Amino acid sequence: MLHHEQVVIHTGERSGLPVMVAIHSTALGPAAGGLRLWHYPDWRDGLADALRLSAAMTAKFAVAGLPGGGGKTVVVLPGRGELDPRRRRDVLRDVADVIASLGGRYATGPDVGTGPDDMALIGETTPYVFCRPARLGGSGDSxxxxxxxxxxxxxxxxxxxxxxxxxxxxxxxxxxxxxxxxxxxxxxxxxxxxxxxxxxxxxxxxxxxxxxxxxxxxxxxxxxxxxxxxxxxxxxxxxxxxxxxxxxxxxxxxxxxxxxxxxxxxxxxxxxxxxxxxxxxxAGGVINAVSTELHRVGADRAQARVLAIETxxxxxxxxxxxxxxxxxxxxxxxxxxxxxxxxxxxxxx
Ligand code: PPY
The missing domain is CATH 3.40.50.720 (NAD(P)-binding Rossmann-like Domain)
Structure with a gap:
């Protein structure tokens, strides 16, 4: 399809892990796409995933008829197990720094390995994050x-x-x-x-x-x-x-x-x-999150947009x-x- 507009690979100050943000397209609107914390054989495999997944987000928005663009963040986890809570915090803060540096061209959200609580932590540093828990004003679990x-x-x-x-x-x-x-x-x-x-x-x-x-x-x-x-x-x-x-x-x-x-x-x-x-x-998750948090439509209209996937x-x-x-x-x-x-x-x- 199209070339990616911007790819950032930044080694996190706290975690020492490479944070990879791929912005595929902002032609229709600011890019959005989740944060994937996952294991890969090599960081290059994680980069390949970020490139592919961000392009899919562009298509997701375009086909859904929504004014949003495609992006994705991947952090390649070391070893095989889960991160301990302190290391996880470090990774999330590192991710938040990179997102903040993009100045609104890209907002993140949940993906494989992340959820609303992670989004809450990212939201302490940058507003460009979807699906924080409802108590913090986000749209919660997508x-x-x-x-x-x-x-x-x-x-x-x-x-x-x-x-x-x-x-x-x-x-x-x-x-x-x-x-x-x-x-x-x-x-x-x-x-x-x-x-x-x-x-x-x-x-x-x-x-x-x-x-x-x-x-x-x-x-x-x-x-x-x-x-x-x-x-x-x-x-x-x-x-x-x-x-x-x-x-x-x-x-x-x-x-x-x-x-x-x-x-x-x-x-x-x-x-x-x-x-x-x-x-x-x-597309339902991102349609609901972007509709309610960015376009500020009510829950009913957001739901109608999700159900329009049938049409x-x-x-x-x-x-x-x-x-x-x-x-x-x-x-x-x-x-x-x-x-x-x-x-x-x-x-x-
Ligand atoms: C996806 O739809 O694949 C996502 O990346 C999830 C998501 C949900 C809400 C905002 C941004 C990303």
Missing amino acids: SPHTARGSLAALRAVGRRLYGTASMKGLRLAVMGLGRVGAGLARLLAAEGAALTVTDIDPAGRGIADELGALWCPPDGILAADVDILVPAALGSVLTKQTVPELRCRAVVGPANNQLASPDVADLLHHRGIVWVPDHVVS TVDELLDTAHRHGRTPARAAEELALRRLRGASAPAGSP
């Missing part, structure tokens, strides 16, 4: 909104494939029972979906029991005989090797970066499997069908159209 937005995307797919937006009786396999995955599984169970679920943490079995869902070991879920597969954990589950194993009619979930490479979207298409890009499905997916599937292309291509074209429109010089035809 995961329930991401789950609701994902359900909206599933309704559009349900309508196209089965003629009904209701999840009742549909067989869905949810991969990953973190905050978003478990929240979505709960919404689906409440609506009467037939669920199969998994997580790398065996404690997920407790959630399966609670929801009356079938538990499947993580390595079996991709081949589950279901209507829709719902990736809700870490990325790159769809590869040249795994696509031939799938037995579902659609893959629609909020996990970031589900495709190992962009051409996997074509493999899915050739197998007749509908794949809705993850940045479209997972967005409807339109993408329709465009894809009419033009014989993948929904991924349709989404990319829509994003590019909106970005080009924004960057046209004032007064140009």
Whole structure:
């Protein structure tokens, strides 16, 4: 797509760890995107993730029709375990310094490995942070909104494939029972979906029991005989090797970066499997945060914007069908159209 506008790699004064902020585009508005604290084999892998994830944030805003740009922060954690609380504070303060230095071109939020309390700490140094706890004036945990937005995307797919937006009786396999995955599984169970679920943490079995869902070991879920597969954990589950194993009619979930490479979207298409890009499905969290905290719309209007993901997916599937292309291509074209429109010089035809 486009080149990144700015990438900052700054070794934190306190933690000694490299803080990497990628600003992909501010063509539509100031950039936003979460802070990922995660383990990578090498810091360069973390940088590659920041570059990819920030570009996905640009597309997320553009397709959602919101005036925001794409950014992301990655801090590569050392070793394997969790950071101790003191070290974590140091990292968050270092991140806050870098964000403050960007003067509002970029605001952060939660991502893998971070949550509202981390945002509260960052907010002590810089105002450019979303999803602080409600008691501090933030919009709090974004995961329930991401789950609701994902359900909206599933309704559009349900309508196209089965003629009904209701999840009742549909067989869905949810991969990953973190905050978003478990929240979505709960919404689906409440609506009467037939669920199969998994997580790398065996404690997920407790959630399966609670929801009356079938538990499947993580390595079996991709081949589950279901209507829709719902990736809700870490990325790159769809590869040249795994696509031939799938037995579902659609893959629609909020996990970031589900495709190992962009051409996997074509493999899915050739197998007749509908794949809705993850940045479209997972937009609910950021839509709610930006709408309430930046655009200052009320909770109802923010919720309506989240639920509008259903119409967005409807339109993408329709465009894809009419033009014989993948929904991924349709989404990319829509994003590019909106970005080009924004960057046209004032007064140009
Ligand atoms: C994402 O949507 O992937 C995020 O990065 C989460 C987020 C949520 C709210 C504000 C900024 C980022």
